[in-house]
Amino acid sequence: MADKNLDARSKKLRSIVVDALKSNGGGHIGSSMSTIEILRVLYDSILKFEASQPSLADRDRFILSKGHGCLALYSILADKKFFPVEELQTFCKPTSKFGGHPERGKVPGVEASTGALGHGLPIGVGVALALRMKKSTSRVFVLTGDGEINEGSNWEALMAAAKHRLSNLTVLVDYNKVQSYGRTSDVLDLEPLVDKLKSFGFVTEEVDGHDVDALKAILKKLPFKNNSPSAVICHTVKGKGLPFAEGNSEWHHKSGLTDLDFQNMYEIFS
Amino acid sequence: MRKTALECVHRLAQHDKRVLFIGSDLGHGVLEKMKNELPDQFFMEGVSEQYIIGMAAGLAMEGFIPYVNTIATFLTRRCYEQVAVDLCMHDLPVRLIANGGGGVYAPLGPTHLAVEDIAIMRALPNMAVVAPCDADEMNRLMMSTLEWPHPIYIRLARGGDPIVSKDDLGFELGKSIKIKTGADGLFVTTGVMTQLALETADILKGDGVDVGVLHVHTIKPFDASGVISAIENVKAVVTVEEHIVNGGLGSAVLESCSELRPELLPKISRIGIPDKFATEYGSQGSLLKHWGLTADNLVAAMMKKLGG
Numbered sequence: 249m250a251d252k253n254l255d256a257r258s259k260k261l262r263s264i265v266v267d268a269l270k271s272n273g274g275g276h277i278g279s280s281m282s283t284i285e286i287l288r289v290l291y292d293s294i295l296k297f298e299a300s301q302p303s304l305a306d307r308d309r310f311i312l313s314k315g316h317g318c319l320a321l322y323s324i325l326a327d328k329k330f331f332p333v334e335e336l337q338t339f340c341k342p343t344s345k346f347g348g349h350p351e352r353g354k355v356p357g358v359e360a361s362t363g364a365l366g367h368g369l370p371i372g373v374g375v376a377l378a379l380r381m382k383k384s385t386s387r388v389f390v391l392t393g394d395g396e397i398n399e400g401s402n403w404e405a406l407m408a409a410a411k412h413r414l415s416n417l418t419v420l421v422d423y424n425k426v427q428s429y430g431r432t433s434d435v436l437d438l439e440p441l442v443d444k445l446k447s448f449g450f451v452t453e454e455v456d457g458h459d460v461d462a463l464k465a466i467l468k469k470l471p472f473k474n475n476s477p478s479a480v481i482c483h484t485v486k487g488k489g490l491p492f493a494e495g496n497s498e499w500h501h502k503s504g505l506t507d508l509d510f511q512n513m514y515e516i517f518s
Numbered sequence: 519m520r521k522t523a524l525e526c527v528h529r530l531a532q533h534d535k536r537v538l539f540i541g542s543d544l545g546h547g548v549l550e551k552m553k554n555e556l557p558d559q560f561f562m563e564g565v566s567e568q569y570i571i572g573m574a575a576g577l578a579m580e581g582f583i584p585y586v587n588t589i590a591t592f593l594t595r596r597c598y599e600q601v602a603v604d605l606c607m608h609d610l611p612v613r614l615i616a617n618g619g620g621g622v623y624a625p626l627g628p629t630h631l632a633v634e635d636i637a638i639m640r641a642l643p644n645m646a647v648v649a650p651c652d653a654d655e656m657n658r659l660m661m662s663t664l665e666w667p668h669p670i671y672i673r674l675a676r677g678g679d680p681i682v683s684k685d686d687l688g689f690e691l692g693k694s695i696k697i698k699t700g701a702d703g704l705f706v707t708t709g710v711m712t713q714l715a716l717e718t719a720d721i722l723k724g725d726g727v728d729v730g731v732l733h734v735h736t737i738k739p740f741d742a743s744g745v746i747s748a749i750e751n752v753k754a755v756v757t758v759e760e761h762i763v764n765g766g767l768g769s770a771v772l773e774s775c776s777e778l779r780p781e782l783l784p785k786i787s788r789i790g791i792p793d794k795f796a797t798e799y800g801s802q803g804s805l806l807k808h809w810g811l812t813a814d815n816l817v818a819a820m821m822k823k824l825g826g
Binding site: 351364366367372373374375377379381401404405407 | 558563564566568570571572575576577578579580582599603604607608
């Protein structure tokens with residue numbers, strides 16, 4: 249049964265994820281599906297980049313700190329022609345560029361090797377400081393997971409970003425409320441997350457992370473305030489688009505997928 | 519040594535806008551002159567080493583050369599994953615200036631003693647590990663760091679250490695230095711154990727035993743050919759380090775010999791810190807004595823290997 253809430257573009261990007269998954273028989277499906285609209289809006293409407301020149305000095309920098317969601321990033325980068333989409337058929341093969349976590353220097357368009365959690369934001373602060381020192385107008389966007397911000401290094405970096413008044417830095421939180429073991433509210437509750445981010449010096453907005461128009465509208469307003477870093481909490485659904493995976497921690501990472509599983513997923517995203 | 523290292527950062531920064539200094543929460547007034555003169559190149563970021571390493575990586579990705587300074591244990595144990603992933607995996611030119619290698623912080627106890635730092639840093643691909651023996655050598659090292667394209671871990675000693683390095687012997691990252699020649703035996707040393715070995719060599723000379731000293735300031739990349747060629751010409755070799763006996767300089771010597779010249783192994787013994795957390799406070803000197811890093815023990819180890 250097709251998901252009526254997703255338009256053709258969102259389904260297409262998800263079907264690229266499924267194609268890549270097929271070569272490996274599994275991956276971080278739930279964690280990737282929740283970020284598709286965030287990435288789509290960033291790359292369609294917000295980020296400045298040139299796919300044929302991924303190291304262009306005046307590009308905006310996007311860091312996927314929740315590296316386990318890399319299938320969604322690979323999907324949008326392929327869609328934007330950073331590399332041929334067919335290359336994703338090698339996902340997790342021994343000599344592939346495309347591992348279960350993204351690596352800088354291997355995949356065009358990947359700014360930082362992530363996967364160990366809590367690294368993207370500190371790196372993003374350094375990049376944002378560097379860009380400001382170079383008097384660049386380029387901006388830095390870091391997408392973190394919700395479980396990911398259990399890591400203390402994020403909070404160190406949040407304090408530093410506010411201290412340095414990094415208005416060229418935006419943190420997006422993929423708040424799908426489910427981490428590997430279960431609900432974030434049970435494992436290590438992040439609430440009140442908006443208040444926490446505000447108290448750390450970030451001008452913070454909330455948005456439905458699957459509403460393309462709302463995402464676009466809010467991200468067009470960046471920076472929310474001069475001399476302050478920005479945060480956008482994106483309320484999302486883990487496994488978005490796959491009814492059996494939505495909100496289901498068992499689909500955070502899934503391996504051993506069968507032909508029937510793939511048939512179901514293709515039908516949904518057809 | 520620390521003062522020299524930080525003054526070198528200031529000098530490098532004066533001539534190269536890429537050079538940045540990043541401290542955590544260092545003592546009041548550290549590099550005040552640089553802060554006043556080059557405020558855009560000076561950062562004091564708080565007690566947040568995990569973030570600081572990531573921040574330095576981000577700056578280096580954009581072309582800067584950050585020199586990060588804090589206490590050695592906090593640059594190694596505390597943020598090991600950041601050092602491994604952010605610096606070494608990305609292979610970025612960040613320099614870690616680590617205060618208090620070995621027993622320097624003796625009064626502060628085992629939380630502050632960097633005694634396995636060489637072992638864990640040298641386990642990381644792309645990382646260079648350097649332990650200069652005195653302030654003059656620190657100066658030579660620092661001035662050669664600018665164009666090294668990989669991360670570097672720089673282990674500092676207490677400071678005020680006797681100057682034994684010599685300008686005419688030069689300095690090249692990754693190349694050991696024969697500070698003293700000797701026909702009978704050889705001490706292979708790093709950091710300020712070089713001074714102890716030179717002192718011991720003088721004692722042995724009084725007993726008619728001619729022992730040389732090979733100073734291995736760079737433990738990684740390891741100068742295997744230089745060390746092996748020095749070892750093959752003597753009858754006995756004792757490695758000496760202010761570091762746990764496993765995983766540091768002595769291990770690097772044994773590994774290289776094992777792979778390249780296994781017949782040399784029987785003439786080598788190692789002296790270092792026992793594989794346990796320190797149980798005493800006191801001073802660096804009293805801890806060294808407690809650990810057995812003394813001239814008497816070096817004499818005994820050398821004589822034993824020489825069959826005396």
